[in-house]
Amino acid sequence: MRIGFLQIDWIDVLDVLLVAFLLYQIYKLIQGSIANKVFFGYILIYVVYLVAKALGMELLSAILGQFMNVGVLALLIIFQQEIRRFLLMLGRSTSFQENALLKRFYTPKISKENVSTLQAIVEATKSMATTHTGALIVVEKEDDLKKFIDSGDHLDAVVTKPLLKTIFGKNSPLHDGAVIIKNGRIAAARCMLPISENGTISPALGFRHRAAIGMSEHTDAAIVVVSEEKGEISFVENGSIFRNMSAGNLEEKLAGYFVKN
Ligand SMILES: Nc1ncnc2c1ncn2[C@@H]1O[C@H](COP(=O)(O)OP(=O)(O)OP(=O)(O)O)[C@@H](O)[C@H]1O
Numbered sequence: 455m456r457i458g459f460l461q462i463d464w465i466d467v468l469d470v471l472l473v474a475f476l477l478y479q480i481y482k483l484i485q486g487s488i489a490n491k492v493f494f495g496y497i498l499i500y501v502v503y504l505v506a507k508a509l510g511m512e513l514l515s516a517i518l519g520q521f522m523n524v525g526v527l528a529l530l531i532i533f534q535q536e537i538r539r540f541l542l543m544l545g546r547s548t549s550f551q552e553n554a555l556l557k558r559f560y561t562p563k564i565s566k567e568n569v570s571t572l573q574a575i576v577e578a579t580k581s582m583a584t585t586h587t588g589a590l591i592v593v594e595k596e597d598d599l600k601k602f603i604d605s606g607d608h609l610d611a612v613v614t615k616p617l618l619k620t621i622f623g624k625n626s627p628l629h630d631g632a633v634i635i636k637n638g639r640i641a642a643a644r645c646m647l648p649i650s651e652n653g654t655i656s657p658a659l660g661f662r663h664r665a666a667i668g669m670s671e672h673t674d675a676a677i678v679v680v681s682e683e684k685g686e687i688s689f690v691e692n693g694s695i696f697r698n699m700s701a702g703n704l705e706e707k708l709a710g711y712f713v714k715n
Pocket of ligand 1: 588589590629630631632645646647648649658659660661662663664665680681682683684
């Protein structure tokens with residue numbers, strides 16, 4: 455196809471679409487974070503570099519050219535977290551279990567033990583929400599959470615509704631921080647999670663919710679939050695928070711984290 459003096463074939467169209475898709479994914483990942491401003495600053499310098507080069511401004515384009523070379527390395531360092539999240543997202547969306555088409559032919563099963571773990575979490579969460587007991591529960595998926603488990607007190611206990619309620623009880627010495635569930639057992643309590651730096655998070659959400667979102671940005675874990683103030687249940691995964699969940703919705707969302715491989 456010819457548009458004016460431009461000769462365009464289907465591979466050019468595909469090229470532009472892929473670049474647009476990549477830029478949109480990058481924008482979604484860094485939206486609201488400090489990295490956002492750095493990224494747009496870098497793009498601006500790149501545009502100035504291209505203009506300077508096109509106009510034949512030798513000195514300016516040479517200086518900016520050097521900056522662009524070092525800049526790529528600097529970007530890799532600045533955007534470590536975002537790049538990691540991007541690759542994780544790609545890996546997840548192409549993995550067998552996440553594939554919507556394959557899911558039609560493959561129905562994942564939840565083992566008996568996992569059903570009782572899942573129900574214990576949902577029941578405890580429901581109960582804590584009615585009593586406005588603040589809670590933060592992390593369920594490990596594939597990413598190893600050892601470093602977060604090691605930040606708390608190791609337990610290795612069966613997941614039961616009374617135990618979860620006891621841990622998060624206001625007078626419990628273990629109520630601060632998060633409980634981490636690994637292989638269907640409570641691996642640790644009082645764990646420290648990374649706080650999200652995403653600037654688009656509602657100012658109404660405090661550190662408990664921000665820690666849950668931060669954890670979901672760093673790992674593929676699922677996080678359940680009970681708000682002490684509002685008695686509201688939230689489910690967090692892949693950097694997104696789903697607020698005001700019913701027990702039924704929570705069970706549905708969490709079930710995917712307990713399927714037998
Ligand atoms: N980095 C963290 N890792 C794990 N838990 C944390 C972290 N930061 C805060 N918390 C937990 O959150 C509690 C404070 O919650 P805060 O009131 O700031 O949050 P919130 O999101 O407003 O929740 P709530 O609605 O329950 O008040 C702390 O007592 C602690 O248990």
